[in-house]
Amino acid sequence: MKNALATLLFLFPILMGVGGDQNPALANDEQNSIEENTDPMNDTLVIKIGNKEFTATLLDNPTATAFKSMLPLTMNMTELNGNEKYFDLSKSLPTNASNPGKINAGDLLLYGSKTLVLFYEAFSTSYSYTRLGKINNPGGLKEALGSNNVVVTIELK
Secondary structure (H helix, E strand, C coil), X not given: CHHHHHHHHHHHHHHCCCCCCCCCCCCHHHHHHHHHCCCEEEEEEEEEECCEEEEEEEECCHHHHHHHCCCCEEEEEEEXXXXXXXXXXXXXXXXXXXXXXXXXXXXXXXECXXXXXXXXXXXXCCCCEEEEEEECCCCCHHHHHCCCCEEEEEEEC
């Protein structure tokens, strides 16, 4: 009887979903979104490349907020690796870097604390980035960016 009672007392918090490092006041999806800072900020960006325009949504995190304060921004982005364009910002931004595992076309990320990166190809990565936002519909992005350095303007919509 003592063993059964001890087992029940041990299993009760697990069966009731209490304990662990999850906040019981939040559903699992909400907890994951907070930890990954992937909630949209509801701020829309316009990204202009030549005569093409793309819209992007900023994420709700301190890095995206600091980046937003720098807009509008026109920059000559440098080609790298046949999958991305990058630009070194004039000042450092707060970071919360992690390895995303996979990069998607249209991802707008920060490498280190000053390097803005716009990806136009999907691939797996071992590097760590801080997420800023994502182009809503990256169709045609690769063609607009081309294979050389390119002038890109980012502004709030």
